Amino acid sequence: MQHYLRFYIKFHSYVIAVATIIGSIFLAAVLYQSTDFLYPLEEFYDYRYMGSVGLVFGVIWLTVGISLFYGIFKEEKKFVYPFVAMYMIELFLLVLRDIIMIWQNKRWYNMVFVNPFGVVMALYVTLHVMMTMIAMGKLIEHEPVAQPGTNFVRFNTENGQEQRHSVVGDEEVLVTD
Structure with missing residues (x-):
């Protein structure tokens, strides 16, 4: 809108x-x-x-x-x-x-x-x-207001694609493989 x-x-x-x-x-x-x-x-x-x-x-x-x-x-x-x-x-x-x-x-x-x-x-x-x-x-x-902390995008450097992780908590997104 x-x-x-x-x-x-x-x-x-x-x-x-x-x-x-x-x-x-x-x-x-x-x-x-x-x-x-x-x-x-x-x-x-x-x-x-x-x-x-x-x-x-x-x-x-x-x-x-x-x-x-x-x-x-x-x-x-x-x-x-x-x-x-x-x-x-x-x-x-x-x-x-x-x-x-x-x-x-x-x-x-x-x-x-x-x-x-x-x-x-x-x-x-x-x-x-x-x-x-x-x-x-x-x-x-x-069209709800965007919530802070749920829009983290992690780029995978191996194939150049972006990945969106499921968000259980703010800490889980920050953990790398």
């Missing part, structure tokens, strides 16, 4: 990770300072964004964002999965919220997937984030 394309994919992934970290800190701080922890039962459709549940989701998003940042930095695919899973859970909760709001005859402009502008933005952001995560996963899977 070309260097500029690798940089582009990693840059977008880093931007998503940093936005997740900053957004979760900001959301948790705002929820903690400006909301009550007791709500009327008829507003349960917004329960995800209220009080202690919102704070718990903020902490989970912070953890997921840090995991994503670490996974991009170390190029380990298993640290990217929590972000994708949490994003899908949030998307499911948003769809469920809209269904409940339709069922309760709430105003349509408060619903994300009923509002035309909201649905376009939600689809665009979801496609952009998921395609970036897929590209990042493929980048990590097919």
Whole structure:
């Protein structure tokens, strides 16, 4: 893969990770300072964004964002999965919220997937984030960062050919016949 394309994919992934970290800190701080922890039962459709549940989701998003940042930095695919899973859970909760709001005859402009502008933005952001995560996963899977110490080449002086030894440890490569 070309260097500029690798940089582009990693840059977008880093931007998503940093936005997740900053957004979760900001959301948790705002929820903690400006909301009550007791709500009327008829507003349960917004329960995800209220009080202690919102704070718990903020902490989970912070953890997921840090995991994503670490996974991009170390190029380990298993640290990217929590972000994708949490994003899908949030998307499911948003769809469920809209269904409940339709069922309760709430105003349509408060619903994300009923509002035309909201649905376009939600689809665009979801496609952009998921395609970036897929590209990042493929980048990590097919072009991992070169590991130091595993690229030793020994030239055989008898026939002019190079030989690659199997690496069990760094010391075995240095042992000559």
